[in-house]
Amino acid sequence: MxxxxxxxxxxxxxxxxxxxxxxxxxxxxxxxxxxxxxxxxxxxxxxxxxxxxxTTPKLVVTSDELIAGRARLPRDVVGEVSAYRGAEATLQRGRLLDARAWLLIRGWIHPVVKVELRDDEDPTPYWLVSTRRPDELVAALARSSD
Structure with a gap:
């Protein structure tokens, strides 16, 4: 769903x-x-x-996974999810960015959502995705993990 x-x-x-x-x-x-x-x-x-x-990507949250562009993330590895706007979003995309992070960034969309991973075997610490509706995305990810 x-x-x-x-x-x-x-x-x-x-x-x-x-x-x-x-x-x-x-x-x-x-x-x-x-x-x-x-x-x-x-x-x-x-x-x-x-x-x-x-080439416009889509963000989709289902009861089973997060789909960001062509990448899929099972919901059981989704950890803490946080939204950033303004200067905080700029810091997340820049100085605070981990080089191992998976990115779906669009320069014309300023807010970002950080999705931390709970998979010890995955070298990727988190996903960072651009979104125009960060609070709704965070809520949807929280709802899908219930």
């Missing part, structure tokens, strides 16, 4: 920034041909948008 679902989709500003491919393509291909420039601009922007949308 699915308890929580979130899609870590890009922000609208990322699509606006990606639109800079349009003048770049025009700059390169307009000296060759006006038609080639317009076609190249449209195709390059459309390809960038498709790639951004196709």
């Amino acid at each position: 699915e308890i929580y679902r979130e899609r870590l989709s890009p922000t609208p500003w990322l699509f606006v920034a990606t639109a800079l491919l349009i003048p770049a393509s025009l700059l390169v291909f307009l000296p060759i041909s006006m038609v080639a420039g317009v076609i190249a601009a449209i195709v390059s922007y459309a390809a960038a948008v498709v790639i951004l949308l196709a």
Whole structure:
């Protein structure tokens, strides 16, 4: 049973920034041909948008596991779960980050949730995942472990 679902989709500003491919393509291909420039601009922007949308990961919490992108974590190894926002989230993604941690970080999503692992054989101490709704994710993980 699915308890929580979130899609870590890009922000609208990322699509606006990606639109800079349009003048770049025009700059390169307009000296060759006006038609080639317009076609190249449209195709390059459309390809960038498709790639951004196709590579958007999902966070799913079920009664059995946490799914973050393509990775799966059984609920019986989920330890302490904590949410971080603002400066604390920046510290978790930066200076306090353990190099062995498993990451699903998106630069346009600032809050993160830290999921500690209770598996002595796994060298990964915790998962750190970006989320727009950290409190809901923490609650869903707490609920799934009941």
